[in-house]
Amino acid sequence: MNAPDWLSATIRGAAVERRLKAGQALFRTGAPTGGLYEIVTGKVRLVRVDRSGREAVLQVAAPGDTLAEASLFSAAYHCDAIATTEAVVRLYPRKILVNELRRNPKVAQSFAAMLARQVMALRTRLEQRNIHSARDRVRHYLAVNADPSGRMVALSGTLKDIAAELGLTHEAFYRTLAEMAADGEIERRKDAIHVKKSSI
Numbered sequence: 620m621n622a623p624d625w626l627s628a629t630i631r632g633a634a635v636e637r638r639l640k641a642g643q644a645l646f647r648t649g650a651p652t653g654g655l656y657e658i659v660t661g662k663v664r665l666v667r668v669d670r671s672g673r674e675a676v677l678q679v680a681a682p683g684d685t686l687a688e689a690s691l692f693s694a695a696y697h698c699d700a701i702a703t704t705e706a707v708v709r710l711y712p713r714k715i716l717v718n719e720l721r722r723n724p725k726v727a728q729s730f731a732a733m734l735a736r737q738v739m740a741l742r743t744r745l746e747q748r749n750i751h752s753a754r755d756r757v758r759h760y761l762a763v764n765a766d767p768s769g770r771m772v773a774l775s776g777t778l779k780d781i782a783a784e785l786g787l788t789h790e791a792f793y794r795t796l797a798e799m800a801a802d803g804e805i806e807r808r809k810d811a812i813h814v815k816k817s818s819i
Contacts, residue, residue, distance in 0.1 A: 625726060625729030625730050625732070625733055626657075626711070626726075627719055627723060627726050629715070629719050629723075630711050630715060630716055630719050630726070631711075633711060633712050633715040633716075634657075634709045634710065634711055635709070635710045635712070636659065636707060636708070636709050636710075637707070637708050637709075637710060638705075638706070638707050639661070639663070639702035639705065639706045639707075639708065640702065640705055641702055641703065641704050641705055641706075642701065642702060643701070643702045644699060644700065644701055644702075645663055645700035645701070645702065645708060646687070646696045646699070646700050647696065647699050648667070648695075648696060648697060648698055648699055649695050649696065650695060650696050651694065651695060652687070652690035652691075652693055652694060652695060652696055652713055653690075653710055653712065653713060654687075654690065654691070654710050654711050654712045654713035654714075654715075654716055655685055655686070655687055655688055655690065655691060655710075655711045655713070655716060656680075656685065656686050656687055656700070656708045656709065656710055656711070657683075657684070657685050657708065657709040657711065658680045658681060658682050658683065658684050658685075658686070658706065658707075658708055658709075659682060659706075659707040659708060659709055660682055660705075660706060660707045661682070661702060661703070661704040661705050661706025661707060662679055662680065662681050662702070662703040662704050662706060662776065662780070663679075663680045663686065663700050663701065663702050663703060663706055663708065664676055664677075664678065664679045664680070664700070664701055664703050664780075664783075665677040665678040665679075665680070665686055665687075665698050665699070665700050666698060666699050666700075666701060667697075667698045667699070668699070676783035676784060677698055679703065679776055679780045679783070679784060681775060681776065685733075686700060687700065688733075688734060688737070690713065691713055691716060691717055691720075703780070743763055744784065746759070747759050747760060747763075747785055747786070748785075748786050753787055753791050753792070753794075753795045754795050754798070754799065756785050756786075756787065757785065757792070757795050757796065757799065760772075760781070760784075760785055761805070761812060761814055765814065769814065770813060770814050770815075771811055771812075771813055771814070772811060772812045772814065773810060773811050774810050774811055774812065778792060778793065778796075796812075803815055803816065804816045
């Protein structure tokens with residue numbers, strides 16, 4: 620969700636930038652919360668690790684996205700945030716942001732609207748995870764992310780990032796794309812997928 624839609628001048632004036640190297644942690648589960656982050660450049664993924672050591676990707680945040688919104692109302696972070704690439708992030712301190720939400724109804728309403736959009740996106744992801752067939756899961760992703768023509772899907776991240784978002788191994792995702800291309804259903808392009816058949 621894009622931060623410029625709702626951040627006031629007061630909140631922006633309190634921002635602190637931080638640079639991250641690829642693989643560097645922005646924060647870890649259980650660490651005290653500092654506030655909400657905006658991605659300026661690069662990508663940061665939010666992950667949880669289960670008892671078996673398996674990593675579940677909750678979000679891959681790209682430039683303009685915010686992350687750790689729930690931290691505004693919690694004493695500790697509930698997941699890890701790891702830079703996928705070199706990145707610059709902007710911290711909006713928790714205390715200043717919460718005070719501004721209380722003081723400024725317009726900012727609070729815009730913040731609530733952003734959270735509502737995130738809930739919609741989360742429901743879409745949950746719907747995808749309930750689709751058992753890898754091909755049908757990919758078809759669903761293409762349908763949800765296609766341009767108005769329904770034929771072109773811009774790839775905002777790496778194929779590995781998209782596989783994680785879909786809950787597929789990258790091997791299964793690559794194999795599914797290759798099968799769909801071989802069947803003439805899609806055409807792979809450098810930064811996009813062209814949907815050639817109306818099966819999604």
